[in-house]
Amino acid sequence: MDFFFEVLIGGLLAGVMYSLIAIGFVLIYKASGVFNFAQGAMVLFAALTFVSLLERGVPFLLAFLVTLAAMILLALLIERAVLRPLVNRSPITLFMATLGLSYMIEGFAQMLWGTQVHGLDLGVSDEPLEVGGLLLSRFDLFAAATAAVLVAVLSVLFNKTRMGLSLRAVADDPLAALSLGIRLQRIWAVVWAVAGFVGLVAGLLWGARLGVQFSLSLVVLKALPVLIIGGFTSIGGAIVGGLIVGAAEKLAEVYLGPLVGGGIENWFPYGLALLFLLVRPAGLFGERAIERV
Amino acid sequence: MLYREAGQFSSHYAEDRRIFRLRQDRLGLVFLLVFAFILIPWLGNDYWFSAILIPFLVLSLAGLGLNLLTGYAGQLSLGSAAFMAVGAFATYNFELRLPGLPLLVSFVLGGLVAALVALVFGLPSLRIKGFYLIVSTLAAQFFVPWALTKFSWFSNDSASGVISAPKLEVLGISFDTPAGRYLLTLTVVVALFGLAHNLVRSELGRHWMAVRDMDTAAAVIGIPLFKTKLLAFAISGFFLGIAGALWAFTYLGTVEPQGFDLNRSFQILFIIIIGGLGSILGNFLGAAFMVLFPLLLSNLASLLPQGLIDAGQLEHLQKIIFGALIIIFLIKEPEGLARLWQRLRAQARIWPLRH
């Protein structure tokens, strides 16, 4: 039974890492209705920029700030060159545009910083820690704590500031928000910048775990089932979805994997997400709109 | 002055429906077919057949398969390569396990198996709309190559699931040379494009576009949504399956499941975005672009001084340009190269007037 709980909690903690990526998605989806496939590329770009600066002798904090500045610049560029011209287009068109965007960012990041794998040490060891008789990864606990702080900061940002209020107005009804004098484009730029920041945090944690390399941009594929299960519009949903996917994936790998020969972690979350969709098409926390005709 | 429609009137509905209403267009098509079937095999060399023409034709067909589903029926899919893989492995197994089965029959059967698999992954489309649906197609994209690698029966127990082309023989004539493989591919592709062209202009094609444009209205006028969507998945799967078989056997010769990965699916999606969503011709234009552009880019790079840009950098540059082009096309010309071509033609029709 201890083994079961160890797998379960290990899975839940791994799920937090998925949630981190998913939060970036949710922010952008809420504010601009865009399903941003480029979130993975943004994570890669952030991690690669940060680690490259670090390797060139830039101090940790400065590297963090410079990378953040780069992410904000990227957000402004995206708003200007991609979102603004595509306003009022179908969600599928916007999605395809972010596919193009992810190709551009990946190509650019690798052209700028090269393709070799970089190690990233955040000063948190990955040695196991005994908590109540269970062996847990110290790094995973650190990641979970970071995620908790991030969510707390975001909720303050959205619930206590004027910007947050405008953002919720935009998410609720873009047209009405527009007529109240809220500047949609500024909101978008801010949200994409915040998503860039979330991408940076995710990039550092994932980079420390897997090494900073191209495959980081593929974590977007892990976040997708998380979003489907949690719903596209809820940060809480992203967290819960991440936990569900993380735990289910680990349990399936341990208990189901041996039966079919392993290697199921690529498609299992998708199968799970499909099951959820068939029962709750808008996700656990998403709202289903009444169709008006 | 050659391109004029004056004096060409349709006096029957059937004439009005013709693929090419203008005599000049029909002549053009005949010329193009003569060129492709007779002149090219005579003039081309092995490099052109193997490295350019065959992949161009197969990618056009794959683009067509996805375009039926995404461009016409409006159902986004990121699982095209999975259905290609099913087609390739199914065709391989039909040839392997039913000795004496004609090659073309194996292609069709392989396509049908791919259609069936696509249909299964299309089932959620009744409940799920828009980009939620990419979950279902991504599930296919990750599940199929896994299953083909994991269960070695599919590849007749070969190492890491590699399969090789059967003998390319139709009616006792061997098509194993580059020119032969080109002709075989061309024949299959032309036949399937003809079929698709009829299909999108038939009632089913209209239903697809109706569901794409406004599904609620489609349901209200009695179009069966579920059947229409499932047929789109199945027929798209059929075309992709045959494209996969051609990719494996007339283009590459040997292939493994990982050859049909997510990047291949993206490539096919890019073909239809650049070529033109909801266009038949666009698939050729998009595929031609996809095959020729990297060649053009590397040729340009080789003009630069040695060592200025290496192969790796070129690949990144190519990625950036592809990404940028996708965005530019979506912004400026969502109907792709096909629309640009149409405009050119419309201008030729009234030349030298401007409007």
Add this chain to the structure above:
Amino acid sequence: MPHTSAQPLLRLNHVSLAFKGVKAISDIGFSVAHGEICALIGPNGAGKSSLLNVINGVYSAQEGSIDFDGTTHRRLRPHQAAELGIARTFQNIALFKSLSLLDNVLTGRNLLRRCHWLTQALGLPQARAEEDAQREAAERVIEFLHLQPWRNSIVGRLPYGLQKRVELARALAAEPRLLLLDEPMAGMNAEEKREMSHFIAETNREWGTTLVLIEHDIGVVMGLSDHVVVLDYGRKIGDGTPDEVRRNPEVIAAYLGTRH
């Protein structure tokens, strides 16, 4: 010829509909006779569009039932309603915007086809013959509504008034027994309204189609319809001939009173 036929074509029995607990329609019942033009009127938010959506199955009523041509239906699916011969147009035009006018009208005839899609894809003779027959029927509707000049235009690029007429054409192409029109004249100028009223009256006369329509312009309603049903806040407050409704004190208070 209102109220003559023994059995109505359509009858609503105690229909109620709510969205997440908010009542849109409460306990509504009325009948529509064969061949009549019935107008649904009432202020915005009275539940008129929701009622049309219930009749052709876009929404499912929580309570009540619908009799169509003598058969009682607890709930209908849109597809089922179409098969029964119920066609409709929408308040916000719901055309297939990237298709040509002709193709839009042809989609309206989809239930009248018999050929399998495969015979069409292969271009077999019977499929071609059917295509010709359907085209001819579609052309009749196009001619009836004077839409010939725009036959091959993409409907998304046609002006608003014409799009409304194309939607009527698509609905008529189905040769419906009951035609539901949701504000067919909304946003039109006087000239366009006159034209549309004419087409609606002609449809009723020449094709014998029974019509239920929602309209705000009282002048148009009174001139066009045989039968008027008045809704207010999801309840029925009036039901009768235009003259009867005009004299109904509750209706005057709730609706007409604000106008005159």
